[in-house]
Amino acid sequence: MHQRFGVFIGALAAGLTFATPAYVHPHVFAEARLDITIKPDGTVEKLGHVWRFDDLFSSTVLVEFDKNGDLKLDDKELADLASTINDSVSEFDYFQTVQLDGKTIVMAAPDHLIADFQNNQLLIIFESKPKQPLKLGKKTSFGVYDPTFYTAIDYVNDSDIHIASVPEGCTQKVVRPDPDQAIAQNQGTLTDAFFNDPTGTNMSKIFATRLEIECPAKS
Incomplete structure (x- = not known):
């Protein structure tokens, strides 16, 4: 079985393997919330x-x-779980996609990643910051995606991507790409490797739900 969500999820999901290749559809699902703080x-x-x-x-x-x-899970067991997950998703930049005018922004590793259970469901909670100071540009976007296609992390409602306020003159919108349109729009950058097996190509972000903030160009 391909490794997905790091060694961690690949091992735990061994009993959930389907007959079709793993990249055809996700095997693990998560509902996400994103709170963006902008000065x-x-x-x-x-x-x-x-x-x-x-x-x-x-x-x-x-x-x-x-x-x-x-x-x-007691406190120690939750701490062990959080550590394992942190080690697994760190190599995928914590499934984050942040872009400024089409360029990928590198995010610093979170100081703490918390694992918890509520209503018998696993919760993962963490905060991250841009590795270098980041100011909104003409178009800045924020979202999450799993480059391995094994985990479907998405925002059920547009309000699950939340920002208290945007600077004056800027606008925000939630974008939910249509898969066929996303492929057509990115045909020039998609390789044969993507169509044969998109896992690990880092291109699944074109399907990711994201919040886009547009601001006037600076004169």
């Missing part, structure tokens, strides 16, 4: 992420990390 001068301060995973995967995680068999 009045247009500087991006931080991104706050919350991912809530589906019941089946959450149950698999619980069984794997419940070392004392009490059907719940």
Whole structure:
């Protein structure tokens, strides 16, 4: 089986493998929330992420990390889980996609990644900041995606990508790309490798739901 979501998810999902190739459809699902904090001068301060995973995967995680068999995760078990997830998703830039005028913005690793269970569902919570100071440009976008295609992380409602306010003169909108249109619009940059097996090509971000903030060009 291909490795997905790092070694961590690949191992836990071993019992969930389908007959079709893994890249055809995701095997793990998560509902996301993104809170973006932007200063009045247009500087991006931080991104706050919350991912809530589906019941089946959450149950698999619980069984794997419940070392004392009490059907719940204590503080140490949650800390071990958070550490494992952090190690796994760090190589994928924590599934974040941040772009400024079409250029990818590098995000610093979060200081803390928290794992928790609420209503029998796994929650992953963390904050991240741009590695270098980031000011909104003509078009700045924020979202999440899994480059391995194994995990479907998405925002159920447009309001799940939240920003308290944008600088004066800027506008915001949530973009939910149509897959066929996304492929057509990016045909020139997609390689044969993407169509044969898109996993690891880093191009699944063209399908990602994102918040776009547009600001007037500076004179």
